[in-house]
Amino acid sequence: MRLLERESSLASLAEYAAEARRGEGRLVLVAGEAGVGKSALVERFQRDLPDARWSWGACDGLFTPRPLGPLFDLADQLGGGLLDLCRAGAGREELFRGLLREVREPGVLDAVVIEDVHWADEATLDLLRFLGRRLRDASMLLIVTYRDDGLAAADPLRVALGDLASQRPTRRIALSPLSVDAVRALAGGSESQASTLHRMTGGNPFYVSEVVRAGAGEVPGSARDAVLARAARLGGEARDVLDVAALTGTKVEVRLLESVTRCPASAVDELLACGLVVGDGGSLRFRHEIARLAVQGAVAAHRGRAIHGLVLAALGSLGCDDDARMAFHAEAAGDAAAVLRHAPAAARRAAWLASHREAAAQFRRALQFADAADAATLAALYEGLSDEAALLDRWQEAADACEHALTRWREAGDRRREGDVLRRLSRIRWNLCGGGEVAAAEAAVAVLEPLGPGVELAWAYATFANQRMLHADHDAAIGLALRAQEIAERLGAGDVLSDVLNTQAVCAGIQGGEWSGQLRRALEIALSGRHQDQVGRAFANLSSLHSTERRFDEAERYLSEGIAYCDEHDLTSYSTCLRSEWSTVMERTGRWEESMRLNAEILTMAGRSPANRLCTLRRLGAIMARRGDSGVWEHLDEAAVSADRTGEPQQIVPVRLTRAEAYWLEGRAGAAVREAELAADACADLDAWDRGSVAAWLRRTGSARTAPGEYAEPYRLEVDGDPIKAARVWTELSCPYDAALALAGVSEEPALREALGILTGLGAAPAARIVRQALRGLGVRSLPAGPRSATREHPFGLTRREREVLALVCAQHTNAEIAAKLFISVKTVGHHVSAILAKLGVPSRDVAAAQTIRLGLADVEI
Template sequence: MVGREGDLERLRGLLEAVADGVPRTAVIGGEAGIGKTRLLAEFTASVPPEVLVLRGQSVDLGTVAAPYAPVKDVLRSLIAEVGAEAVMNAAGPGRPALTALLPELAQGDTDAGSSAQLHEAVAVVLERFSHDRSVVAVVEDLHWIDAASLTLLRFLIRAVRRGRLLLVLTYRSDDVTRGHPVRGFLTELDRGRAVDRWELARLTKAQVRRQVKAILGGVPDPDLLARTAARSEGVPFFVEELLGLDTCPTDDGLPDTLRDLLLARYERLEPGTQAVLRLLAAGGVRVPHELIAAVHSGAAEDLDAAIREAVFASVLVAGDDDYAFRHALVREAIHAELLPGERGRFHAAYAEALERTAGSRRVAAEISYHWMAAHVPEKAFPATLAAREEARAAFAYATAGQMGERALELWDQVAEPERVAGMNRLELLGRTSSHLRNAGENERSLALIDLALADGSPDRPLQYARALRDKAYYLGNAGRTGTVPLLEQAVALVPPGSPGELRATMLTALAGRLMIEGRAQEAIAMATDASTEAAAAGSDRYSSVAHNIAGVSMVHNGDVEGGLAELERARVLGDGDRVAGLRYRVNISDVHYLLGRYRSAVQLAESGLARARELGVERISGVILASNAVDPYYALGEWDRADALIERGLSLDPPFAFRVYLQRARMWGMLWRGDVSGAAVMFRSLAPSIASLVEAEMQTRLGIARLAAEIAIAEGDDERAWEEASVVFRAEHRSLPGYDLPLLAVAARALAGIRRSNPEAASSIDIDAAASDVRGASADLAGWPTAPVWTAFVEAELGGSAGTGLDPVLWRRARTAAAGGPVHLGPYASLRLAEAQIAAGDRVGAHESLQAAVADADSIGIGLVGDQARAVARRARVNAEPPSQPVSDPAPDAAAEPLTPREQQVLELVARGLSNREIGTELFISGKTASVHVSAILRKLGASTRTEAVFLAGAATR
């Protein structure tokens, strides 16, 4: 442990820190031989006896890792400590998923669970056992880890927020090269607040001296020390190996290469022991005694003698019931020495032994690996297919996809592959593509499904239809367009009344996509057909989903009561079904929000979260439901709760679309809290990545357009705001009233802003025609429940004699109407009323309105309105603070930038009512230059209109 004292104390410090009930993660990297395993051994040996230590080891199976190998190790070590019954009881509703991972725990369970339940179950188990005692969960060798385990670790680090849990991960840094999946994982960890990551450094010459002295038990010879330090390059394992060569006192006797050094101890052993070590090297990182005994062809006594000699020579380490090489580098060097004949025989022997002794444990991935290494495709093909199915059953979709790809590579190397596989190549392509899609490998899944479609045959229309449906799913998951035509093609290939649920699933999927694209009438018709097909197939799940889609589409289409009735039918049909039930709760809570029923929207979302908790998917599907409470919480003024839900949801890495929804809400909250620049910077950085979803989903397009327009207004760019908001008038727009109405109010605000600031600059926009369009579109949606709120704001924004939104009467009406809308509208209406009153010369009224705006904005946390109201108050020289504060005219702002003589001239002409062109003629300058001077005047005076600028300039001279 020379040179690792600080690392050991760092781990001990983290263990002490988790005693506060907040989990931590330590990630330790380093090159091969640097001492990661030794450090962990010292650390775990030194922890107090009441600390529960769980161990997991990633397995090296070449290009396709064994699914969940380290996770299974951790769980099995927990079971060994507390018993299977205690672990299963702790898993709660996740018991079936845990059984799918560890079949030996099965007790008649029939529900296979889901990957979401598995993730939640492991998190719950670790949380519960770390509630009363500290738990250290060690996972070694991340560089060999499978994708499913890596995803689960990522989830645990993000999702487990309570418990005395220390997760310790190690990896070999020289194996985590560019493109390695662990590389991205490590980058994500660097952004985590509860993660400590560091790499073990090589030893200094002084530390090597200490290590040599400790090993030899005395002061080393200076020449020996110099040679050891130079040849080991400060790697502790190499120091030990070099000192083990007691017959090599000079440089001439030292190994010339790393390979020779690693094999030095091995080559000094008896030939029989070397043969056993070669056999063990083919077995993997850690080989059970039962397995090596099954593949060893000699007597048991000979095997024991060979292993004993290897242990005494510090080549092997014996566990309770297995063996491992003292260092993985030694195993790799010995395995590389195998002759082709040995390699084939040894790996075949392991495959056959695993096939005989597997029992209930899932080892098909290992069997596939050994048959592949033995170069026996006839055996590797069925083993690989079995491994694919095992991985799928355990929700290790990435491994299932990799095994499917391996089976496709072997397809042409075996006789009668279709008979052996029990499926044709098109079906295997489709299933493999599905696994990759479930693993998040969208590009690879699309490539395979395109290959399946290219291989498709008109003689197999149902399979071809499934491939079309699957491609549509994958495009939808990636937030891309093109799903509807694919689904329409698929539906056409499956005639009405076809047996099974295939047509019902396709119609339901098509109806859902039509709904998302805003094609409500078509979605209703398609959902009606889907419900008929689902009922004929006896599927309550798809019947529920079909009624769900129909209900939402009917609501968007204006039939609110009819739509809510359909949604109630969806609830009844989906009662008890995990998928349909949660989908109902997602949509019903969203519908209530759009209808302006904010409190019930929150309650429905929270009841959905409770149901997700019952099903053991609180931190997966539950996050999606919790995110549906964000907008209604904002609308109710519970901003901190909304912010907390956003942060929690994003930390759990939700699906792409829901991540966009949460990011949109976060930016909107930042904007209205007053962080305009932060919201703008975040929006511009995310815009390219969300562009595809904006194209594919009408509701996302409208929500993002509203956000973009409001940011533009806050930045003073009303023309850009109009460009963003005018999406409601484009040819491709399909009306969704709940989204259209707020956007129309923003559009009206942008138009009024253009009129107020610089009418001549808006020559490219026919403002009168645009204002008429906004009013007309708003009137067309008068039947929507929230229309009275938003229509009042449209009229106020576009009101006044000049259409500049400065009519106090209309803003009083808007402020009254705001009581039925989101809470931020009330303070905003008070602010706009004050601006109208200032323009009308009503300083007393403006004082009262500004006080109301500030008081309400501060109480809710709407910094944008509070800041703007105070700025208006400073410019108008009135007090905007609450009534308890003394009312007096504040002193002029000393920091205000004075007007130049030319700007004073321009302001005098503005006061006379001259346009920019007329000002230019009067002063012998261009109209454009006059426009620049007017903009500078507005900025310096803090005015939003020419009229307000004249008023404020006059107030400043009084």
């Protein structure tokens, strides 16, 4: 079948290949609906580029995939050190680096194709992220094909594509259906026949070719009918082989078919001649997945079950070590013993390779066949599912599985495992914000202490320490952490050691001590030991503590590194947590539009934890209150209920202060005071920043109370009566809104005018209204109305300040020069530039300037 209307796509591939040959690697995303000709395009391009070294891998949609299946396909073709690593069961990082080494041979253009990534497991998506970040200086053309029809908004592939699109080496090719003219060229016939065929097939090249190949006198109702019409012409033995192949996978080994069907070679030859499958080395491959599905759907259920049983037995006799594949056929054959043998093994392998979705799916598969299993077997399966669900941010599923595991370990009489599950349950309950986490941690220690020191007891102490820290009992937390540390160091348990160092560092930070060195050590231990969960926790606390101290550059560095790590290792829970913290940084630095967009994203994420939701609701409520938007209390009321349910000061205080601010902005003084005083009731054991924030809002709302303890510098200056100096410190820290609030407390016109300028630039209408009232109280009558309406009218929603910064960017000024001209800090300029790029949807300052000048928008006078 000819390849029509693909000249521009082939030309683009040739261009990208030339760039890759020069050492500028390219990742090409080839998208289109099923049957549109993605594989045909790449196969044709392979013929056009014969001097490249080609290797192919594919994702199979038939069963829960073996993690990194495409990488293992590539290893078989590339050989060398990569194949050795695969055979040795190496971890994903070694496998990723091994592949990169194999395709960096000097003087060779490597063309690597990975097909059908809409079926990819998590580890394969992470491989693409890994390669996308490292292709820039490699002579490698990585071509990835996928279906773009029917992708859900939260589909992991869609998230991965968003990450890949931001990488400089990435290019896109979108394939469209054929025109009527192309259909006529393929099918021949009259204009009316071509129009009818185009209408029935939607111009899909596969559907058109199937109709033409079937030789039907009229257009069949579906491509399925066309495929089955061709299959019906096969002899009995060839059709048997075709059915077995369809139930086995898109690609199937000839020797496996021979083992299952005992067919003569002539049957395979007849099958190849019919055109539904093609030869691929020692295997047969369906020409398209649509064809395989059509044949599979025509196999009777009872016959399919028997075929799966034969395939399972044949794979076993051939020494198949792919537990995911074996588990699929075992399930389809109804072989419970085989499912319980292979599915847990497949789950453990998937977890080792950080394909946590696949690991969870395998544990679920095993549990469907475990009704007759003993209590210990069931408990282990539920425990495994709970761990994987927790990493995927599916906390209710994790809780349900953990409760089942607890019941089964108790039935089995295994006290050690019972205690270990209790400490897992403690963490899960915390994420669900439903209470009971401290009781579970205490119970774990009570069960395990009589059994003597072991890694389970170390984990129980570590978990209990974390819960005490979260409830602001820092001395108890440190004592428990030290007990866990002693056991962990003696047993060489790096994951426990990282966890307790992390807890001790956070306690030190809250109490005003040195924390960064200890927390960096926790991260290093977790990274070197490949303790993914602890890496995520270390990145989360490193970014959070730096953000708390308003050291935003350091916070954003750890956020960037942490999100990349968590995305690459499918740590959904920590990835969401880090994005949540980044939105806090944006809120604090005045990048409210960016923060709102990110918070809205977090709220729509499937499986988000209530803990992440609580923080997100608070931030959304805060920004909406500051902008005077509707819907504030819907967010803040839910946040208050959730925060109070946790009983944790670190959750209660920020929510109560946000509510105090929202009431203050609405002019509801009594309610504002009550909320500020509720925050004061809970803040005694928090850090100087939280206590200072409470003190500032007690003062601002007119409460007679004071917050206990010492305050961070800008809050201390404001409470001590030097708001102008406090505002300068806030400005140096890149916190414009806090600077404006400090100045708003001054009874002098210059300070109030400066506050008004900052607030109007941020779009903080309610606070700006309060400052205008104060100015009018001083007798000032000539006041600017503010640029809020201008912000709304700007085609990209830029504030007045952002337009000023953009005008200077267009004039080729550096951040330092812009800061000097506008009398703001260099950090603040950087935040404004980031917000501008996000609103304009451009990758760089140069592109922003060019677009602004082209559209005639660089018209702000400075």
